[in-house]
Amino acid sequence: MRYLPLTPTDREAMLATIGASEIDHLFRDVPAEALQPGPIEGLPMHASEMAVEGHMRRLAAKNLSAADAPFFLGAGAYRHHIPASVDHLIQRGEFLTAYTPYQPEIAQGTLQVLFEFQTQVARLFGTDIANASMYDGSTACWEAIAMAGRITRRDGVVIGPIHPHYLMTAQTMAKFTKDEIRALSPALVADAGDDAMIAMIDDKTSCVVVQYPDILGRIPDLRKIADAAHAKGALLVAVVTEPVALGMLESPGALGADIVAGEGQSLGVGLNFGGPYLGLFGAREKYVRQMPGRLCGETVDADGKRGFVLTLSTREQHIRREKATSNICTNSGLCALAFSIHMTLLGGEGLDKLARINHARAVAAADKLAAIPGVDLVNTDGFFNEFTLRLNGHDAREVAMRLAKRGILSGVALGRLYPDALDLSEGLVVCVTETCSDEDIDALVAALAEELA
Structure with missing residues (x-):
């Protein structure tokens, strides 16, 4: 049975209240070529549950897993x-407390997991602090750029050979912040382009964004780039899309990175047809007030027992909108739990x-x-x-x-x-x-x- 709670009269009243004559006016900012003009050709308007299941099985059989x-x-x-134990453990009752820990006294399971997760990410990245996770690597990359702009009060961004989807995310968001992004394209040569990146840094640069390893798998010299960025008053943002690499490579924080953003999908989270994934974010402690997202901390209660709380929440749901560092409304909690369990099992x-x-x-x-x-x-x-x-x-x-x-x-x-x-x-x-x-x-x-x- 279809569930349509709004009557035509309700819709008309709502449109009149906001000053729109028709529903299409709500989508006027969407480019015309991006709008679907009508029902999708070839897709039936309705079908039985059994028929849909059969059709979806036939489609799935075409995939090469x-x-x-x-x-x-x-x-x-x-x-x-x-490990199979990851899926088993994320379903245990200890972790099935409130997904968003607004009331710490009844969300201790969630808060403790996030506290341990932050510790693991900070150690992995070589940073002083890490937040309670973000949506995915690409949005974490943009949040790092925005954070660097707040710290340096500059709007120039130099981006090395990073994943093009990360770059496009940054370019999309920069349309609203007026940040000037200059990106270095990858080239099929042995030189990773470190010198080319360094040559692009000037007195207006807020940060240099470097993928580690980069989109072609090359390993840039983070120390060299960090020194060049710092000499110009800019920050180094390192982007890690494959955290397993940090089991061999020296951590970005140890090499001079001021902010480290990354994708945590490699550990505990499957490919999942492209999502949901897990954004990782770490930084130097002196920049904690400019860090997006949330930070969980350890404390003691009135009886002296160990407990966990939200130490810092710089998002617009918690504080005045104009003071917020980000409008991110939640973290990837389940994926963060899976990541943390896998990391714990590995050691x-x-x-x-x-x-x-x-x-x-x-x-x-x-x-x-x-x-x-x-x-x-x-x-x-x-x-x-x-x-x-x-x-x-x-x-x-x-x-x-x-x-x-x-x-x-x-x-x-x-x-x-x-x-x-x-x-x-x-x-x-x-x-x-x-x-x-x-x-x-x-x-x-x-x-x-x-x-x-």
């Missing part, structure tokens, strides 16, 4: 093994071991792939578990599609991420995690060699 094929996709979303030594397995498998795969005639490895200065191949004379999008039809998900074609950049069309970003077996790697090597022959 990450678990059912050699899988080498990355570029911001990574497949790692998630420090486990994370280091997982990172080393990833790196070793990626190096072995890169060596085999680079030996194929016509294939060059871009990352000659090193990488973690992700690297870029140049398929000389071949559009990587076409090659990747042909391999997918053969049941091998070979990597992310740069032409897909940068459709207007002809110089990147031959680039294929390949990710190798602990889930890639020797047989998977050999299958990719053999199939790619045949396709390029």
Whole structure:
């Protein structure tokens, strides 16, 4: 039965109150080309529950699942093994207290988890503090840029070779803040572009945004960039899309990053068709008042017993709107819990071991792939578990599609991420995690060699 609580009279009264003559006026800011003019062609207006279930099963059967094929996709979303205990533990009653901890006395489970989560993120990033999580990596990246602007009172932003979706998120938000973004495009050369970024820093720069490792898998020299940024009075924002890399790489905070934003999907959170994911955010303690989101703290109650509270909430739901640092209305609580459980199960030594397995498998795969005639490895200065191949004379999008039809998900074609950049069309970003077996790697090597022959 359809549930329509508003009558036509109710709608007319509401429109009259806000001064709109018709509902379409509420969407006048949406570009005409983005509006759906009517019902979607080919989609029935109604169907039985059983018919819909059958139709959805048939559609799902067309998918090539990450678990059912050699899988080498990355570029911001990574497949790692998630212990079964993660899913079991996030469903326990201890954690099923109030999702949003407005009343700490009845939300101790949620608050304690977030407190422990913050500790883990701060240690992982090498920062003094971390917040209770954000929506995802791209919005966390923008919040870091906005935070840097508040601290430095500048509006110039230099962005290195980061994931284009992160860049587009920042560009979209900058339309409303008037920040001037200057972005450095990636190039299929060994030089990671550190000097090019440094040359773009001036006295109007609020921050330099560097992905670590970057979109091509290269590892920028954060210390060098941090020193150059600080010399101009700017901050360094490091963006980490693959937190497992920090099991081997030195933390961004230890290398001079002032703010670290990232994506936590790799740990505890599955690929999930692109979401929900988990934004990570850390910073130096002296900037805590400018940090977005929420901060949970530890205290004692009137009886001296350990307890947890919301220490800082700089969002518009808690304080005066004009004083808020962000309008983010919640954190990714369930994903943060899954992340924290996975991190706890791994421990420090486990994370280091997982990172080393990833790196070793990626190096072995890169060596085999680079030996194929016509294939060059871009990352000659090193990488973690992700690297870029140049398929000389071949559009990587076409090659990747042909391999997918053969049941091998070979990597992310740069032409897909940068459709207007002809110089990147031959680039294929390949990710190798602990889930890639020797047989998977050999299958990719053999199939790619045949396709390029």
